[in-house]
Amino acid sequence: MKEKGIINVLITGANGFIGRNLYVALGEVKNISIQTYTRDNTIDELEQLLKQADVIYHLAGVNRVNDDQSEFIKGNVHLTEQITRILRKIDRKPIIVMSSSIQATNHTPYGKSKKKAEEILEKYAQETDHNKVFIYRLTNVFGKWGKPQYNSVVASFCFNISRDLDIEIHDPLKEIELVYIDDVIKEFKSRIYRLNEVRNKSIYQVTPTYKITLKNLANQLYEFHKIRKNLILPDLSNPLTKALYSTYLSYLDQNDFAYSLEMKQDQRGSLVELLKSDHSGQIFISTSHPGVIRGNHYHHTKVEKFCVIKGKAKIKLRDIFSDKIISYVVTDAIVQVVDIPPGYTHSLENIGDSELIVLFWANEIFDPERSDTYVKEVENE
Missing domain, CATH: 2.60.120.10 (Jelly Rolls)
Structure with missing residues (x-):
């Protein structure tokens, strides 16, 4: 039985990069009860979780695969289909926040799978007249608890540079658009305080975002790496620099937090x-x-x-x-x-x-x- 005043939240993909950050942030709010759904759970367990959820954060997904491109469909499409099918079955309309990607607009296997997941959720919202479904197309998310060589180029660069490992840049002048994990979580978390708000568009974004070339990104991280010797801090009044520096430190080797001074x-x-x-x-x-x-x-x-x-x-x-x-x-x-x-x-x-x-x-x-x-x-x- 639901306790009065408690908001029941379900997070899919709670073990992932965004999921971990969101789980911790929502856990800091007293009137929220959090349940999680991961690959270790069954579909029957998913149905029970959906019966209780007031808010669903659908964050589960597959970013990269080895050779089998069908894994994108399994990870990004099938679970969305199962969630909407169960919600129709049990006739419930919880608030749904889904993380998608700007790559949904391209024609890569990953992009196509994210676009398909969006379409499934959109169709569900239209056919059930559900006006509290929010799809966020996220650009390259960076921050703590990401997985190097998987989640983002920032995570990979931070991990390698902090350990004096080489990084690969095929196109130094390529510009990428970044969004900081704390800004993503702030936006997602705010949905808890806007329970009565209905959507006024199909796709949402998280702001601010930042554009930087791969060369400048690498140079910035190398400057962070030099701080232990030259002691010169970056300009932390710049919000991107501040976020990147915090991110860089989060990828340090746990045996390398301390350093000596002259x-x-x-x-x-x-x-x-x-x-x-x-x-x-x-x-x-x-x-x-x-x-x-x-x-x-x-x-x-x-x-x-x-x-x-x-x-x-x-x-x-x-x-x-x-x-x-x-x-x-x-x-x-x-x-x-x-x-x-x-x-x-x-x-x-x-x-x-x-x-x-x-x-x-x-x-x-x-x-x-x-x-x-x-x-x-x-x-x-």
Whole structure:
């Protein structure tokens, strides 16, 4: 018996790329009960599941086959036929969301099978006067949990490049259109909150989509691969770059999540650069022994932020045209950030009894050829 307020959802192809992402996302919603149908289930079990479903996400399908092209028909057409046949039999009209492909418009065996599945569902909707059937033609979907060498070129490139394996590009200038898995899931999930909405067209799309050449895609992923050495983050304000970077990291070898950074040491302590960005500067961390003073310099354009992570420090600043010294004592007891404006000479002194650890941010990457750093004591000379 259905619990009041609970929406029963059935996902076919729940073990697939889109299915796994959708299953997790819907599982985060309290009033949804999820059932799944996979290749391990029987047709009798499918009928029982359909009797309970308020919403069906029909995601099952075959993307690639070895030699037997008829597998496309079995995977993409037959199950759709069985679902519509059973729904007619039990006289139920749950909301149906089906994932199709932009390849339904071409004449490949795969494209023909997806088009046929669309036609079966369309015919069912028309003959039963069912106005809550939504068919989404998806372009190349990319994101976490895809299967390399199967789901998408992005998955394959990410997998290989992250492992220093070769990739194959037959036409570098070929442009592909991509859609991010999280945008697909957001659209599909929103159907739960639009239960009363009826369809106003036959075919739907998920937006936004992104166009990129295979060459530029590969170059972008190779830049991600270099980050562990050059520490330079990509421009994450670009939505495609942000999505691709998250996707790339999801395909790392599980034994390769951690990497070492270069530590520069001298008599004062140590310094380690963490991250750099052409758009947002860089982050680094330093340690200083008790009594050590760093700095005593100023910048024209470069600005910095100091944050004491461990220990006790005295930060001094002075406008280079003034005799007035501004002093801050900061400790790890209260997390504070001290801004270092341009035109102020500044110093950082460890006034504690133990090692001082400070996190720094600068608005530009340090360039030894153009350091914008000029020595000047904070204490009046």
